[in-house]
Amino acid sequence: MLNSIAILGGTHGNETSGIQLVRHWQNGNLPERFRALQPEMRLVNSAAIEANVRYVDDDLNRQFTAHRLEQQCSEAEAQLARQLNQTLGPKGNSATDFVIDIHNTTSEMGATLIILQQDEFNIQLARFVKHHMPEANILLEDDKAYSEHPYLCTVGKQGVMVEVGGQPQGVFREDIFQLTQTLTETILDFCIAYNAQTLPELAPCDVFILGENICFPVDETGARIAMIHHSLQDNDFQPLLPGAPVFKCFDGTEITWDQDTVIYPHFINEAAYATTHVAFATASLTKL
Amino acid sequence: MLNSIAILGGTHGNETSGIQLVRHWQNGNLPERFRALQPEMRLVNSAAIEANVRYVDDDLNRQFTAHRLEQQCSEAEAQLARQLNQTLGPKGNSATDFVIDIHNTTSEMGATLIILQQDEFNIQLARFVKHHMPEANILLEDDKAYSEHPYLCTVGKQGVMVEVGGQPQGVFREDIFQLTQTLTETILDFCIAYNAQTLPELAPCDVFILGENICFPVDETGARIAMIHHSLQDNDFQPLLPGAPVFKCFDGTEITWDQDTVIYPHFINEAAYATTHVAFATASLTKL
Known part of the structure; x- marks a missing residue:
């Protein structure tokens, strides 16, 4: 059961789609069917969002290795990472079942779901997304163990990234926002079916x-x-x-x-x- | 006669096309036919280029009003503006006949020549560019007098901006570079014809x-x-x-x-x- 789900925007402060989606949903616009999931929605790096930059001192999405989290580094993002690890994690023994972290890229990658391991959960999620949103790309980054990735989403028991582009940093495009919203809603539809144990058997996907x-x-x-x-x-x-x-x-x-x-x-x-x-x-x- | 021509890149440090074109031409690759013009080629805001940001403290391309140049502001770009005004200008009594300042935009503006006044020089330039590069856009910003614009190029007796997009900040695209090079070369071809007094009579253009x-x-x-x-x-x-x-x-x-x-x-x-x-x-x- 996915009892605690976190939806994150603004891990990078100039990636606008996730920031707006989180704001929009925080303002009472989360679609009715997702409310039973009670997702926590959070704007992550408010200083970077305010400054409209990727980060203030260092890339927040590279701070979540055991090594970095143990160091007492003073960079703004290193401190923020330790806070996030306490409130969303801790990594390896997390209070959060599933973290969805929303990003943009300047590359023409369309709507891409990045998964980090090939376990049953991620395989089912990949097939479900590809079945309901065929235009989405599934990208598997399992060059290292899940726990060894430096990404914020790995503070959750499960974690994925939504990566949508092309969109210049700091720019907000309607087409990219729609893709971001559709992919994130498809992931939440998966969560509903996963919890209800109504996931269909789906064939392997690209x-x-x-x-x-x-x-x-x-x-x-x-x-x-x-x-x-x-x-x-x-x-x-x-x-x-x-x-x-x-x-x-x-x-x-x-x-x-x-x-x-x-x-x-x-x-x-x-x-x-x-x-x-x-x-x-x-x-x-x-x-x- | 245009005896002194300056070609500027990197006024904004994350607008890569002009930076690369200036570097390329500084490295001995200026086409043979332009060498008699002896253009000065300059990378303007080296600190911003190094940091891959638009500016360090403040927008350099908004510093060139008489008011800003007279103030003794301490921002990096205010100081740089005063230096540039000494070496390229001074504005209003300039040692430089013609300044070509090369920019990028994230908007899909293609190759755009921005002119700042409707005098004979700029009208001839606009017609020449549009005649030789029909895909270029000519944009006239004469909402204020030439001398009142805050733009760097106005330190020259004449000044224009090359504005090419769409390209995300910090990204370098081949198609955008080619448009930038073609438009800048067309402007230099105009300079040759202007100096040789071989400009053809051209009909009004869009x-x-x-x-x-x-x-x-x-x-x-x-x-x-x-x-x-x-x-x-x-x-x-x-x-x-x-x-x-x-x-x-x-x-x-x-x-x-x-x-x-x-x-x-x-x-x-x-x-x-x-x-x-x-x-x-x-x-x-x-x-x-």
Whole structure:
């Protein structure tokens, strides 16, 4: 039974869809059918929301490892993480059964549900979402154990992220808001069916499994020498074939995908990853 | 004669197209035909570029009024503005004949040339650009005298802005870079023809004239109660007809354009204007 559900917006202060959805629902607009779930709705990083920035000192969504939570770091987000771990967690022995953390991306990832483990709960959730919202993407990040992820949602016994784009940081788009609302409501519909034990048997569905980060090529000074090729830009979750162009260099040459497997790029040209020169992440496609 | 031309990138530190174009040209890649112009190429706000933010303390592109330049304000950008006024200006008695300042917008404005006065120089420039790059938009902001604008480019005897989008802040897109490069090169081709007195007689061209800023509707607490309607989003410089939807309210209702004239919205949902609740700017369309 999912007795305690938390819906979080504003973990990053300039990702507006979740902030508005939480505000809207806090203002008495939570659809009637979800009220029995009594979800806790919370705007997480109010200082970052106020300043319309991703974070004040450090990325809040990278603070939730056991190591970081044990340190007594003074950054605003490190302190906030310890508070959140007390009130929503504690991680590993949580008072919250299920945490839904809502994000935006500047990449054209549409409505993406990010799950962090392949247990029965997450497999059922993935199939349910894909069945009711076929346009949604399911992304599985299980390159490490659930407890080892640094993400806020892992303070819950179960935790997922809603990741919707493309939307520039600080901008609020109607189409992106509608996708965010639809995906979040679909997850809550799953919670109702899960608690009522009325989940249908559903066939395996398409799931993208996170591979690795691919970085921009840089010169000896660390400056980028290339940009995302226009044929890759905005094509998140579309197959990238061996030999297809990936980067256009400023000298006019092209760099192609030199591996011999098809991959599914996502987080293509995400603004928040630009400072670390991450160009995109790879994924493989499977049935789960 | 345009004897001294300055090409500026990074006036806003997270507007990447101009930063890259200036870097590229500084690295010996300025096309051969422009070398006789000996343009000065400058990355303006290096602290903001380094931090990948619009500005450190205050918007640099709002500092160049006589009033602000006379004040001894301590903000990083106020100090930088006084330095730039000394080295590129001084405003009103400038050592620089023509300043081209390159910007990005998150709005779908394509390649837009912003001119600030309707004198012979700017009219010829507008016609030349529109003739050689028909997909470019010309936007005239002459709601105040040239000298009264707060923009950096007004430190030059003549000054214009290149404004290209849509591109999220901090992101670098190939398509937007290509538009930026093409528009800037077209302006430099104009400079060559202007100096050689080989400008052709060109017919008047379409020019958008800035009207007013339209703000999001807010409640008594100052919170927005509506978003840009999906039928307006991304339709910069397309005609908005009387009665057409402009805002979708969070309560499900719509707000329509209630004036009886057609206007041409632009800077629709621009991220940098979100904190002041500016939803878009209006323009009228004329021949110049």
